[in-house]
Each structure stands twice: as structure tokens, then as C-alpha cells.
Amino acid sequence: MKRITAIIASLLVAAGVLSAQELSNFSRGGRSVVSPEIKNDSVTFRLKADYATIVKLYGSWMEDQSETVDLTRGENNVWSVTLPCPDPEIYTYNFIADGVSVNDPLNVMVQRDGSRYLSMLLVDGERTENYKPAKQRGTVSHPWYDSKLLGINRRLTVYTPYGYEKNTKTKYPVLYLLHGAGGDEEAWISMGRTAQIMDNLIEKGLAEPMIVVMPNGNPDQQAAQTFGLPTTGVDRRKPEYRNIYVRSLVEEIVPFVEKNYRVIAKKSHRAIAGLSMGGGHTIAASGLYPDKFDYICPLSMGSAKSPELDAQLQGIKKAGYKLYWLACGDTDFLFDRANAFDEALTENGLEHTYYVSGGGHVWANWRLYLNTFAPLLFK
Numbered sequence: 001m002k003r004i005t006a007i008i009a010s011l012l013v014a015a016g017v018l019s020a021q022e023l024s025n026f027s028r029g030g031r032s033v034v035s036p037e038i039k040n041d042s043v044t045f046r047l048k049a050d051y052a053t054i055v056k057l058y059g060s061w062m063e064d065q066s067e068t069v070d071l072t073r074g075e076n077n078v079w080s081v082t083l084p085c086p087d088p089e090i091y092t093y094n095f096i097a098d099g100v101s102v103n104d105p106l107n108v109m110v111q112r113d114g115s116r117y118l119s120m121l122l123v124d125g126e127r128t129e130n131y132k133p134a135k136q137r138g139t140v141s142h143p144w145y146d147s148k149l150l151g152i153n154r155r156l157t158v159y160t161p162y163g164y165e166k167n168t169k170t171k172y173p174v175l176y177l178l179h180g181a182g183g184d185e186e187a188w189i190s191m192g193r194t195a196q197i198m199d200n201l202i203e204k205g206l207a208e209p210m211i212v213v214m215p216n217g218n219p220d221q222q223a224a225q226t227f228g229l230p231t232t233g234v235d236r237r238k239p240e241y242r243n244i245y246v247r248s249l250v251e252e253i254v255p256f257v258e259k260n261y262r263v264i265a266k267k268s269h270r271a272i273a274g275l276s277m278g279g280g281h282t283i284a285a286s287g288l289y290p291d292k293f294d295y296i297c298p299l300s301m302g303s304a305k306s307p308e309l310d311a312q313l314q315g316i317k318k319a320g321y322k323l324y325w326l327a328c329g330d331t332d333f334l335f336d337r338a339n340a341f342d343e344a345l346t347e348n349g350l351e352h353t354y355y356v357s358g359g360g361h362v363w364a365n366w367r368l369y370l371n372t373f374a375p376l377l378f379k
Contacts, residue, residue: 035106044082052097055079059093061086088125092118111190114182134199136162145256149248155223157185159212171262173378174211178274178281184224185216191363208378219245246284271295271377275366287312290319295377297325299369302341313348324352327369329359
């Protein structure tokens, strides 16, 4: 018996040592290194790279996408550079060690944009106040639904506001929030900080408590690429698949949400918004189904004038709506297209807001837009 006890004790000690070795190996050389480190008006980036000969840094705040800055090798082969802190915003960055792009291994703040994982830098300030966690936080879930139109089982991201689980008799309005090309059902939650923005706006009483539904706008995908699921043969460029996703959105996703969540299933309590490709989906969905959405917010997108567009806008005008909110950055490559769409809205007699920001086709703008138009919904 003593021998068995001794053997068990030895195994436990060995397991503890092994665990300690694994933890030690994982953190070796990194315990005393901090990156990024913001102090006063500067930010320092550090990377421990024993065998590197050249280490550079690229950050999304840099004006030229080809611009980089050099890091200097220091004690214990820790490379570092200290820069003036950029304006308050969320940025992404990466190191380039001997020509190889690597994320910051010391930074747990990571965003995924399509197939890329990017280290994140959040600079505090008025602009980013709502991008940080609130005290009262909602819930993010990922339900699956069957699409007969697309012939596959598909994944959604759904945000429910703080109190949804407890206030079982309360019904909520719904915002359908659509991503752009290269994104998926996680884009708005990851890069867009949707949960944090909505939590803060609702907690402050600036926005109505609402459910936010973020679908996957790629009709050939079951879910984000990270799931490794096979894609289908749906090619949105083919005439027979034109608007197939928009049809699925309105005819399948909206009914699924209204069956499975406590929502106010009325046009007056539905909003639709989307960026870039999702802005195109927003324009198409509201035009093809003018009786579905009272709040319409295309972002960083527009449409060329055409008789078909005029007919759809007249349909929206006839059906009635409460808010048409268009936004684009003044250096966005789609700015001219957004301007043309603004003119089409005006010529067709649709009262609307055209919000023009600085900057281009970037998440900094799309977070700003959500933070700006969400308080206008369902009032």
C-alpha cells in the first residue's frame, strides 16, 4: 500500500514538474517584457527575437501602407521602438522580422479580419470611449439556421442586450448589421466592436435596447473560414444567383430570428445597415423589400443612377420609412459612388442624412458610423 501511495505521489510530482516546464517554456524570455506599452504621449513596442537581424514595425495609423519603422536591438535580444502615441482609435499592427510578418506575441488583444489575425492597439480617448467593455454587458451567441435557398446550414452572430435573459416578457427591435467583402459573421463583433459599442450606448441611455443580427454575407459559406467547412458552388456573379443572399436574408434569416428570439416583428422595429458589400446588400434588400425595414443605413457604398434604382427608391418612398442614413469617408475609393447615390436619393424625393467623415474604407469609420447612427434607431 505504501508503495502504491509512493508511486502515485511520484506521478503527481512529475505531472507538476511537467506542467511547470511547459508553462516555463511558453513564457520563457517574456515575463519582464511588455508590448505595447503606452506611457503619457508615447507607445513602445517590443519583440524578443534572438536570431533576427532586422526587425521593423508596421501600424495601420501610418499614412503610407508601405511605411515601416525600424526597431533597435537591446538587452537580451529584445527589440524595441518608442513612437508618439497616435490619436484615440483602435489600430492594428505587426512586426516584420527578417522579412517575415509576425503578430506581437506579448499582446493578447487580437482581431480577425477575414483570414488575417492582427495585433490590436487601443488608444484611450473620447473617440474610443464606447469601444471598451461597459459595466452592463449583453450576450453574443452563434446560432445556426437552415437555408433552403442556399442549400446549407449557416451560422449567425447575434447580440442580445443586457437583461434579455432576465426580462423574459420584453420584446426588442432588431438591427440587421452586414459585413463587407472578405468578412464574415464575426467581422462586426471582432473588428467592429459591436458588442462594446451597443453595451455602452444602451447603458448610457443613448440607444434603445435592441438585438443585433450579423449574418454571413458570403452565400457559398456555411460559416467563417476558421471552421474549415467546405464552400458550395454558389457564385454570386452568375445571373441565376443575383440577390440570392439578399433573398435569404429577408426570406429566411428574418423569419428565423423572429421565431427564435423575443422581437417586435414589425417593419417599424426592423433596421438594416451594412458596410461596403454589406452596404450594397442594404440598398438591395430595402429596395426589393420596401415593406420590411423602417431604418436603412448603407455605409461606404452607393449605387449608380438607373431606372431600376429609381423604381426601387420610389417603392421605399411609397411604403414609408423613418430613417435613411448614408455615410462615407471623403477619401474612400467609393466616395464618388456614394455621392451619386446621395443625388439619386435627393432626386427621388427621399429625405435622408448623408454623413461624410474623413478617412477611407476603414474600420475606424465603420465603428464611428455604428456609434453615430445606432442612437437614432427605433426612436
